[in-house]
Amino acid sequence: MEIREIRSIEELEKMQQLEVEVWGHPPIPIHQTLTAIKNGGIVVGAFEGEKLVGVSYSFPGYKKGKVHLTSHILGISKNVREKGIGEALKWEQRKIAIERGYDMMLWTYDPLETRNGYLNLTKLHTICDTYIENCYGEMQDGLNKGLPSDRFEVNWHLTSKYVEKKHAIDLTKASIVAPYKMNDLNFPVLAEVNSQLLLEEDVYLLPVPQSFQQLKATDPKLALDWRLKTRSLIQMLFSNGYAAVRLEKGKDVHYYQFIKRELIELT
Incomplete structure (x- = not known):
């Protein structure tokens, strides 16, 4: 497996073919x-030989007076998933981004897609304190x-320091939100949301x-119930100064870990 930057039209054509395989809709x-x-x-x-099996695509963005890199897609061919290719692509993307002068990268993902949550938060050490409702409107693809x-x-x-794993956060004393x-x-059902919930702990x-x-x-119907209840709870946590920092795997469910944002050392 070779991880490298793509620049040529011929390799961008391969990227289009991979997009169709992964998402089933017209490529960029x-x-x-x-x-x-x-x-x-x-x-x-x-790349496996000449075959493109994974891709990460990003472009410059601008927010709050600063330029950042917007990572738009990360796609892996179905027959080579679960091999760490997505993580390898992101770390190479980071290395090149730093060389080009970027210090921030942004992207979006569905918080209920826990495979993505585990990669983005637990492995890459991103943080999240922004929730976007119906970000792309009514999408018609299978996912x-x-x-x-x-x-x-x-x-x-x-x-x-946080991304370079030089700063550890104590997440041991956490309360269930x-x-x-x-x-x-044998599917989990989330309890009704308590709109009067008092958020006083450091970690949830x-x-x-x-x-x-x-x-x-x-x-x-249960999937929609999870979407709406987690939406409400996450927005409540974010509005009270918490950020999502990890996803931990459990037996029946996985758990997002939220911590007071000021406890995260980013400098």
Whole structure:
């Protein structure tokens, strides 16, 4: 496996083929990706020989008076997933971004897709304190159809102590922000949201389904229930000064870990 930057039109054509395989919808036009590359964007590919099996695409963005890198897609071919390719692509993307002068990278993902949560928060050490309701509108692809396209916007502080794993956060003393129970189909059901919840602890845990796509395929109504309840709880946590920092794997559910933002050392 070779991880390297993509610059040529021929390799961008391979990127388009991979996009169709992964998402099943029309790919990004080459005139757009090529223009982005020529103007501060970064495309990183994972190759098996001449075959492109993974890609990460980003372009410059601007927010609150500062330039950052916006990471738009991360896609891996189905037959090589679970091999750490996504993580390798992101670390290479970070290395190139720092060389180009960036110190921040942003991207979005569905907070109920725990595989992405584990990569983004636990492995890469991004943090999140921004929740976007129905970010992309009503999407019709297999992963998103039927639900509001809510997203976490994560911040990757590229040169921070936190990302370089030189700063440890004590997450051992955590409280559950909402309990769950298992139903007759062995899927978790989240308790009703307490709108008067007092958030006074340093660390909170929020349960989320282990396999949201399986749950959605079996019980779409329960999937929507998870979307709306977690939306409410996460927005409550964010508005009270917490940030999502990790996703821990559990037996019946996984847990997001939220911590007071001022306790995270980013400098």
